[in-house]
Amino acid sequence: MSKTALVTGASRGIGRGITIALAEAGHDVVVNYARNREAAEEVQAEVTKRGQKAHLVQADIASTDDRQRLVDEAMNAFGRIDLLVNNAGVAPTQRADILEATEESFDRLISTNLKGPYFLTQLVAARMISQGNHDESKPKIVVVSSISAYAASVDRGDYCIAKAGLTMLTQLWATRLAEHGINVYELRPGIIATDMTGGVKAKYDKLIFEQDLTPIKRWGEPEDVGKAVVAIAQDLLPFSTGQVIDIDGGFHLRRL
Template structure:
């Protein structure tokens, strides 16, 4: 695997290792399976759904990889530390962090009515947690590079078109995704001297549990109103393929790059 040190042979214990937060369902699941298919062992982080995580673990094994399941809440400092510690203990290395875990507001509330409780929850999980998890992972990667355990490790931040698209009934979500965009820029700048490239993958409308409650609305926008030039729902595997492109070192002269996986939503047309 280009971009990750594999040792003297290509046996299963020399496979590169990734951590994927929120890896049990939706986009995270698609990323985990794409990485397993590309030759990675994967730490599958989940917050509560142990059954879904176990199913993903079995799917990784079917693809010839190893999965290590870690229940951890990225909003909690002790859990973030546990996640990185278990990753290095399980596989002895950390070649890739995919910061994907995130939540939507429980209630879509108008900007003039929304309360602080939802705002604080989303900031803790969607922004503060990833910000400091990346810090921990980066320190570990730098140490492992010095020890010869990995080469050119990478960090991928999964954000959203909500980083720049205003939705006035879920302002807290938009603010956290905009924060992730700057988080990517900051860490890309800081870590370049260590040979660690950082990327932001910005999904559009992806068919997951999160978008299920508004499926009818998005069906109309996509298929009838031309919301996206590519007139279909995005799939978790679309995001997974983009992560694999980064993981396999196909973008070695890019860092801080935004990779849109949105069916062309970002295009401005007349």
């Protein structure tokens, strides 16, 4: 029997890469998207092409009602959730120095990138506990953060704070859910080729290929993150929880 994954922000970028990788590994997927149904339908087709089922759910994870509906629809479609991937997130509408940043931007980033995953995890964890746990299907939760969790960018302060909050979110849920056999992991992607980074491609090309930003001299791809999620989904890290997994080409290394 196929396991079921719920992936937020699954229609594009990293979420798309994760969803397709999970389908290739034999998972049915709840494909959550906020606005772009056409992109979500393309992902659905990719999942179906790989012999798995995909159920589309439009929901804004910043909304209490939408989060509840997302979980309800996932359960109605598949009867259980074996893996939650908290991936959905937004970039600042406009990069602004923290001396000039607005509360409106801060509230938007925190609501979507931190509050949403925190309370969606609460809802899904309750379902995971109630549906039972056995050796063949130990539920897991993945939180996709960023190198911005610890690398300060003063023109994206709200984004960095939200991502840093995901680190503690992971530790809290890992601690609370361990007694129920539910492991929780934080993935920290580095510079990944997505729509979100498309506008700063020239900047990062220079940093990666000319200024030695990362030991591995290439852009990351959504598939790189997808492979890490598959490893977790397949229970290849059974004695780890609360663990940070860097997917950043070695950006996190301190070098002389």
